[in-house]
Amino acid sequence: MKTFDEDFFCIENFIVKKECFHYRENKDTNPYHVCYNVNDPYIHIMGASMISVLKNNPGQEIVFHIFTDGYSNDNKEKIAIVAKQFRCDCILYQLNMKPFEGFHIKVARFSRITYGRIYMPKVLLGEAHRFIYIDADAMCIRPLNLLWNLNLDGKAMGAVSETPDAVVYRAGYLKLNSGKYFNDGIMLVDVDEWEKQKITEQCFAYQNEPKERFLGQSQDVLNLVFDGKNYFLPAKYNVYGGGYRDQNDSVFIHWTGRRKPWQMVLTKFDQKWREYNVISPWDTITNILPVKEPKNYHDFQQWGRYQKEKGNFWGYLKGIFWYSWLRIRYKLDV
Numbered sequence: 001m002k003t004f005d006e007d008f009f010c011i012e013n014f015i016v017k018k019e020c021f022h023y024r025e026n027k028d029t030n031p032y033h034v035c036y037n038v039n040d041p042y043i044h045i046m047g048a049s050m051i052s053v054l055k056n057n058p059g060q061e062i063v064f065h066i067f068t069d070g071y072s073n074d075n076k077e078k079i080a081i082v083a084k085q086f087r088c089d090c091i092l093y094q095l096n097m098k099p100f101e102g103f104h105i106k107v108a109r110f111s112r113i114t115y116g117r118i119y120m121p122k123v124l125l126g127e128a129h130r131f132i133y134i135d136a137d138a139m140c141i142r143p144l145n146l147l148w149n150l151n152l153d154g155k156a157m158g159a160v161s162e163t164p165d166a167v168v169y170r171a172g173y174l175k176l177n178s179g180k181y182f183n184d185g186i187m188l189v190d191v192d193e194w195e196k197q198k199i200t201e202q203c204f205a206y207q208n209e210p211k212e213r214f215l216g217q218s219q220d221v222l223n224l225v226f227d228g229k230n231y232f233l234p235a236k237y238n239v240y241g242g243g244y245r246d247q248n249d250s251v252f253i254h255w256t257g258r259r260k261p262w263q264m265v266l267t268k269f270d271q272k273w274r275e276y277n278v279i280s281p282w283d284t285i286t287n288i289l290p291v292k293e294p295k296n297y298h299d300f301q302q303w304g305r306y307q308k309e310k311g312n313f314w315g316y317l318k319g320i321f322w323y324s325w326l327r328i329r330y331k332l333d334v
Contacts, residue, residue, distance in 0.1 A: 178228025
Protein backbone atom coordinates (compact mmCIF):
# COMPACT_ATOMS: atom_id res chain seq x y z
CA MET A 1 0.00 0.00 0.00
CA LYS A 2 1.40 3.39 -1.00
CA THR A 3 2.41 5.89 1.69
CA PHE A 4 2.77 9.67 1.35
CA ASP A 5 4.76 12.48 2.87
CA GLU A 6 2.87 14.61 5.38
CA ASP A 7 2.60 17.57 2.99
CA PHE A 8 1.80 15.53 -0.14
CA PHE A 9 -1.89 16.51 -0.21
CA CYS A 10 -1.37 20.25 0.37
CA ILE A 11 -3.06 22.53 -2.18
CA GLU A 12 0.26 23.98 -3.35
CA ASN A 13 1.33 20.54 -4.50
CA PHE A 14 -1.74 20.10 -6.71
CA ILE A 15 -2.84 23.50 -8.03
CA VAL A 16 -0.53 25.13 -10.57
CA LYS A 17 -2.80 28.04 -11.41
CA LYS A 18 -6.20 29.38 -10.41
CA GLU A 19 -8.18 31.97 -12.37
CA CYS A 20 -11.53 33.35 -11.22
CA PHE A 21 -14.39 35.00 -13.06
CA HIS A 22 -16.82 36.35 -10.48
CA TYR A 23 -20.13 37.67 -11.77
CA ARG A 24 -22.64 36.44 -9.19
CA GLU A 25 -24.97 39.26 -8.20
CA ASN A 26 -25.96 38.15 -4.71
CA LYS A 27 -22.89 37.15 -2.72
CA ASP A 28 -24.91 36.60 0.49
CA THR A 29 -26.80 33.55 -0.78
CA ASN A 30 -25.63 29.95 -0.60
CA PRO A 31 -24.89 28.99 -4.21
CA TYR A 32 -24.84 25.59 -5.81
CA HIS A 33 -21.25 24.46 -6.29
CA VAL A 34 -20.79 22.42 -9.46
CA CYS A 35 -17.51 20.71 -10.39
CA TYR A 36 -16.04 19.33 -13.61
CA ASN A 37 -12.72 17.72 -14.48
CA VAL A 38 -11.81 18.03 -18.15
CA ASN A 39 -8.86 18.38 -20.50
CA ASP A 40 -8.61 21.24 -22.98
CA PRO A 41 -10.04 19.42 -26.06
CA TYR A 42 -13.20 18.59 -24.05
CA ILE A 43 -13.87 22.05 -22.64
CA HIS A 44 -16.25 22.92 -25.49
CA ILE A 45 -18.21 19.75 -24.68
CA MET A 46 -18.34 20.76 -21.02
CA GLY A 47 -19.62 24.16 -22.16
CA ALA A 48 -22.94 22.66 -23.29
CA SER A 49 -23.25 20.90 -19.93
CA MET A 50 -22.67 24.18 -18.07
CA ILE A 51 -25.36 25.90 -20.14
CA SER A 52 -27.78 23.05 -19.39
CA VAL A 53 -27.25 23.57 -15.65
CA LEU A 54 -27.77 27.32 -15.92
CA LYS A 55 -30.85 27.10 -18.13
CA ASN A 56 -32.60 24.57 -15.87
CA ASN A 57 -31.87 26.45 -12.65
CA PRO A 58 -32.96 30.03 -13.42
CA GLY A 59 -32.47 32.51 -10.60
CA GLN A 60 -30.16 30.16 -8.71
CA GLU A 61 -26.68 31.36 -7.81
CA ILE A 62 -24.12 28.90 -9.20
CA VAL A 63 -20.36 28.54 -8.84
CA PHE A 64 -18.59 26.34 -11.38
CA HIS A 65 -15.27 24.79 -10.36
CA ILE A 66 -13.45 23.55 -13.46
CA PHE A 67 -10.39 21.34 -12.92
CA THR A 68 -8.12 20.86 -15.94
CA ASP A 69 -4.63 19.70 -16.83
CA GLY A 70 -4.22 22.87 -18.91
CA TYR A 71 -6.40 25.17 -21.02
CA SER A 72 -6.09 27.48 -24.02
CA ASN A 73 -6.66 31.23 -23.87
CA ASP A 74 -9.61 30.77 -26.21
CA ASN A 75 -11.32 28.33 -23.86
CA LYS A 76 -10.55 30.55 -20.89
CA GLU A 77 -12.12 33.54 -22.65
CA LYS A 78 -15.24 31.57 -23.49
CA ILE A 79 -15.62 30.41 -19.89
CA ALA A 80 -15.35 34.07 -18.85
CA ILE A 81 -18.12 34.89 -21.34
CA VAL A 82 -20.38 32.25 -19.75
CA ALA A 83 -19.72 33.72 -16.30
CA LYS A 84 -20.52 37.27 -17.43
CA GLN A 85 -23.53 36.41 -19.58
CA PHE A 86 -25.24 34.18 -17.01
CA ARG A 87 -24.13 36.07 -13.88
CA CYS A 88 -22.42 33.08 -12.33
CA ASP A 89 -18.93 32.40 -10.98
CA CYS A 90 -16.44 30.26 -12.89
CA ILE A 91 -13.18 29.18 -11.29
CA LEU A 92 -10.49 27.52 -13.40
CA TYR A 93 -7.95 25.30 -11.68
CA GLN A 94 -4.94 23.94 -13.54
CA LEU A 95 -3.86 20.78 -11.78
CA ASN A 96 -0.31 19.63 -11.39
CA MET A 97 -0.62 16.16 -12.90
CA LYS A 98 2.62 14.83 -11.43
CA PRO A 99 0.95 13.65 -8.16
CA PHE A 100 -1.49 11.65 -10.33
CA GLU A 101 1.21 9.81 -12.30
CA GLY A 102 0.84 6.62 -10.26
CA PHE A 103 -2.78 6.14 -11.34
CA HIS A 104 -3.31 3.72 -14.20
CA ILE A 105 -4.71 4.57 -17.63
CA LYS A 106 -6.94 1.72 -18.76
CA VAL A 107 -7.63 2.85 -22.33
CA ALA A 108 -5.18 4.96 -24.34
CA ARG A 109 -7.86 7.44 -25.48
CA PHE A 110 -8.71 8.29 -21.86
CA SER A 111 -7.01 10.99 -19.83
CA ARG A 112 -5.58 10.90 -16.32
CA ILE A 113 -7.51 14.12 -15.61
CA THR A 114 -10.44 11.86 -14.64
CA TYR A 115 -8.67 11.38 -11.32
CA GLY A 116 -9.07 15.10 -10.62
CA ARG A 117 -12.46 14.40 -9.05
CA ILE A 118 -10.70 12.50 -6.28
CA TYR A 119 -8.88 15.65 -5.15
CA MET A 120 -11.71 18.22 -5.60
CA PRO A 121 -12.99 18.01 -1.99
CA LYS A 122 -9.56 19.05 -0.71
CA VAL A 123 -9.80 22.24 -2.77
CA LEU A 124 -13.36 23.10 -1.75
CA LEU A 125 -12.83 22.33 1.94
CA GLY A 126 -13.75 25.44 3.91
CA GLU A 127 -15.42 27.06 0.88
CA ALA A 128 -18.38 24.72 0.34
CA HIS A 129 -20.00 22.00 2.43
CA ARG A 130 -21.10 20.07 -0.65
CA PHE A 131 -20.84 20.08 -4.41
CA ILE A 132 -22.31 18.28 -7.42
CA TYR A 133 -19.75 16.66 -9.67
CA ILE A 134 -20.81 16.32 -13.33
CA ASP A 135 -19.06 14.53 -16.19
CA ALA A 136 -18.52 16.79 -19.20
CA ASP A 137 -20.70 14.50 -21.34
CA ALA A 138 -23.72 14.81 -19.04
CA MET A 139 -26.63 17.21 -19.50
CA CYS A 140 -28.96 18.65 -16.86
CA ILE A 141 -32.63 18.77 -17.94
CA ARG A 142 -34.45 19.53 -14.66
CA PRO A 143 -33.83 21.72 -11.58
CA LEU A 144 -31.22 20.56 -9.07
CA ASN A 145 -32.93 21.76 -5.88
CA LEU A 146 -34.03 18.32 -4.69
CA LEU A 147 -30.61 16.81 -5.31
CA TRP A 148 -28.80 19.75 -3.72
CA ASN A 149 -30.88 19.52 -0.54
CA LEU A 150 -30.83 15.71 -0.33
CA ASN A 151 -29.94 14.22 3.05
CA LEU A 152 -27.00 11.87 2.53
CA ASP A 153 -27.53 10.25 5.94
CA GLY A 154 -23.95 10.87 7.02
CA LYS A 155 -22.43 9.39 3.86
CA ALA A 156 -19.54 11.16 2.15
CA MET A 157 -20.94 10.86 -1.36
CA GLY A 158 -24.05 9.94 -3.29
CA ALA A 159 -24.07 8.30 -6.74
CA VAL A 160 -26.34 6.15 -8.92
CA SER A 161 -25.88 2.39 -9.19
CA GLU A 162 -24.84 0.87 -12.47
CA THR A 163 -27.25 -1.55 -14.19
CA PRO A 164 -27.73 -4.92 -12.42
CA ASP A 165 -25.67 -6.81 -15.00
CA ALA A 166 -22.85 -4.27 -14.83
CA VAL A 167 -22.92 -4.37 -11.02
CA VAL A 168 -22.52 -8.16 -10.96
CA TYR A 169 -19.66 -8.06 -13.45
CA ARG A 170 -17.77 -5.05 -12.12
CA ALA A 171 -18.25 -5.71 -8.41
CA GLY A 172 -17.20 -9.30 -9.01
CA TYR A 173 -14.11 -8.29 -10.98
CA LEU A 174 -13.03 -5.86 -8.22
CA LYS A 175 -13.96 -8.41 -5.50
CA LEU A 176 -16.13 -5.87 -3.66
CA ASN A 177 -17.54 -7.26 -0.42
CA SER A 178 -20.76 -5.28 -0.78
CA GLY A 179 -21.59 -6.56 -4.26
CA LYS A 180 -22.52 -2.96 -5.12
CA TYR A 181 -21.10 -0.67 -7.80
CA PHE A 182 -21.92 2.94 -8.76
CA ASN A 183 -21.30 5.21 -11.74
CA ASP A 184 -19.16 8.21 -10.75
CA GLY A 185 -20.32 10.45 -13.64
CA ILE A 186 -22.70 12.32 -11.33
CA MET A 187 -21.90 12.62 -7.63
CA LEU A 188 -23.24 14.65 -4.72
CA VAL A 189 -20.26 15.10 -2.40
CA ASP A 190 -20.31 16.04 1.28
CA VAL A 191 -16.97 17.85 1.50
CA ASP A 192 -16.59 17.70 5.27
CA GLU A 193 -17.51 14.03 5.55
CA TRP A 194 -15.23 13.17 2.63
CA GLU A 195 -12.35 14.79 4.45
CA LYS A 196 -13.29 13.18 7.76
CA GLN A 197 -13.25 9.73 6.17
CA LYS A 198 -10.00 10.54 4.29
CA ILE A 199 -11.48 9.38 0.98
CA THR A 200 -8.83 11.19 -1.08
CA GLU A 201 -6.02 9.55 0.86
CA GLN A 202 -7.61 6.13 0.47
CA CYS A 203 -7.98 6.64 -3.28
CA PHE A 204 -4.35 7.65 -3.73
CA ALA A 205 -3.32 4.46 -1.95
CA TYR A 206 -4.42 2.58 -5.10
CA GLN A 207 -1.67 4.15 -7.19
CA ASN A 208 1.04 2.01 -8.75
CA GLU A 209 -1.09 -1.13 -8.84
CA PRO A 210 -1.22 -3.13 -12.11
CA LYS A 211 -3.90 -1.84 -14.45
CA GLU A 212 -5.12 -5.41 -14.92
CA ARG A 213 -6.68 -5.13 -11.47
CA PHE A 214 -9.16 -2.59 -12.84
CA LEU A 215 -11.84 -2.40 -15.51
CA GLY A 216 -12.07 1.39 -15.44
CA GLN A 217 -10.22 4.33 -13.96
CA SER A 218 -11.40 6.73 -11.21
CA GLN A 219 -14.75 4.93 -11.01
CA ASP A 220 -13.12 1.63 -10.03
CA VAL A 221 -10.85 3.32 -7.49
CA LEU A 222 -13.79 5.10 -5.85
CA ASN A 223 -15.82 1.90 -5.76
CA LEU A 224 -12.93 0.08 -4.10
CA VAL A 225 -12.70 2.78 -1.44
CA PHE A 226 -16.42 3.07 -0.73
CA ASP A 227 -17.35 -0.60 -1.34
CA GLY A 228 -21.06 0.14 -1.05
CA LYS A 229 -20.79 2.60 1.86
CA ASN A 230 -21.78 5.57 -0.29
CA TYR A 231 -25.36 6.84 -0.60
CA PHE A 232 -27.16 5.41 -3.64
CA LEU A 233 -29.07 8.12 -5.48
CA PRO A 234 -32.29 7.47 -7.43
CA ALA A 235 -31.64 6.49 -11.05
CA LYS A 236 -33.08 9.77 -12.39
CA TYR A 237 -29.94 11.60 -11.29
CA ASN A 238 -27.72 9.76 -13.77
CA VAL A 239 -29.62 8.34 -16.72
CA TYR A 240 -26.71 6.91 -18.60
CA GLY A 241 -26.55 5.46 -22.11
CA GLY A 242 -27.74 8.80 -23.51
CA GLY A 243 -31.14 8.56 -21.84
CA TYR A 244 -32.42 5.21 -23.10
CA ARG A 245 -33.69 4.42 -19.59
CA ASP A 246 -35.50 7.74 -19.22
CA GLN A 247 -38.76 7.50 -17.24
CA ASN A 248 -39.84 11.09 -17.90
CA ASP A 249 -38.30 12.25 -14.63
CA SER A 250 -34.61 12.40 -15.56
CA VAL A 251 -32.48 15.14 -14.02
CA PHE A 252 -29.24 14.25 -15.79
CA ILE A 253 -28.80 12.55 -19.15
CA HIS A 254 -25.33 11.01 -19.37
CA TRP A 255 -23.75 9.78 -22.60
CA THR A 256 -21.73 6.85 -21.33
CA GLY A 257 -20.17 4.65 -23.99
CA ARG A 258 -18.95 5.55 -27.45
CA ARG A 259 -21.95 7.37 -28.94
CA LYS A 260 -22.02 11.09 -28.13
CA PRO A 261 -24.47 13.86 -29.08
CA TRP A 262 -21.75 15.93 -30.74
CA GLN A 263 -21.06 13.04 -33.14
CA MET A 264 -24.61 12.41 -34.35
CA VAL A 265 -28.25 13.19 -33.55
CA LEU A 266 -30.49 10.19 -32.97
CA THR A 267 -32.75 11.11 -30.06
CA LYS A 268 -34.56 14.05 -28.51
CA PHE A 269 -31.82 14.21 -25.89
CA ASP A 270 -29.12 14.45 -28.56
CA GLN A 271 -31.10 17.30 -30.10
CA LYS A 272 -31.46 19.03 -26.72
CA TRP A 273 -27.71 18.83 -26.18
CA ARG A 274 -27.23 20.51 -29.56
CA GLU A 275 -29.53 23.35 -28.43
CA TYR A 276 -27.34 23.99 -25.40
CA ASN A 277 -24.27 23.87 -27.63
CA VAL A 278 -25.83 26.59 -29.83
CA ILE A 279 -26.41 28.81 -26.78
CA SER A 280 -22.85 28.38 -25.55
CA PRO A 281 -20.05 30.67 -26.81
CA TRP A 282 -18.24 27.70 -28.37
CA ASP A 283 -18.55 26.83 -32.05
CA THR A 284 -21.91 25.35 -33.01
CA ILE A 285 -21.74 21.69 -34.04
CA THR A 286 -23.96 21.12 -37.08
CA ASN A 287 -23.35 17.56 -38.33
CA ILE A 288 -26.22 15.14 -37.63
CA LEU A 289 -24.31 12.15 -39.00
CA PRO A 290 -20.96 10.92 -37.68
CA VAL A 291 -17.92 12.34 -39.47
CA LYS A 292 -16.92 9.89 -42.19
CA GLU A 293 -13.53 8.97 -40.77
CA PRO A 294 -12.30 5.37 -40.34
CA LYS A 295 -12.10 5.71 -36.56
CA ASN A 296 -15.86 6.42 -36.46
CA TYR A 297 -16.98 3.18 -38.12
CA HIS A 298 -18.74 1.99 -34.92
CA ASP A 299 -20.85 5.16 -34.93
CA PHE A 300 -22.28 4.35 -38.36
CA GLN A 301 -23.25 0.88 -37.17
CA GLN A 302 -25.20 2.42 -34.29
CA TRP A 303 -26.73 5.04 -36.57
CA GLY A 304 -27.85 2.33 -39.02
CA ARG A 305 -29.38 0.18 -36.31
CA TYR A 306 -31.27 3.18 -34.96
CA GLN A 307 -32.67 3.94 -38.41
CA LYS A 308 -33.84 0.32 -38.71
CA GLU A 309 -35.60 0.52 -35.35
CA LYS A 310 -37.44 3.60 -36.62
CA GLY A 311 -38.51 1.82 -39.82
CA ASN A 312 -36.07 3.67 -42.09
CA PHE A 313 -34.66 0.75 -44.08
CA TRP A 314 -32.70 2.93 -46.53
CA GLY A 315 -31.17 4.76 -43.61
CA TYR A 316 -30.18 1.40 -42.18
CA LEU A 317 -28.50 0.37 -45.44
CA LYS A 318 -26.67 3.71 -45.60
CA GLY A 319 -25.39 3.25 -42.08
CA ILE A 320 -24.23 -0.31 -42.68
CA PHE A 321 -22.54 0.67 -45.96
CA TRP A 322 -20.48 3.36 -44.29
CA TYR A 323 -19.81 1.10 -41.31
CA SER A 324 -18.44 -1.63 -43.58
CA TRP A 325 -16.37 0.70 -45.78
CA LEU A 326 -14.87 2.68 -42.90
CA ARG A 327 -14.19 -0.48 -40.92
CA ILE A 328 -12.17 -1.89 -43.82
CA ARG A 329 -10.20 1.35 -44.02
CA TYR A 330 -9.68 1.36 -40.26
CA LYS A 331 -8.38 -2.22 -40.24
CA LEU A 332 -6.09 -1.51 -43.21
CA ASP A 333 -5.05 1.84 -41.69
CA VAL A 334 -5.82 3.77 -44.89
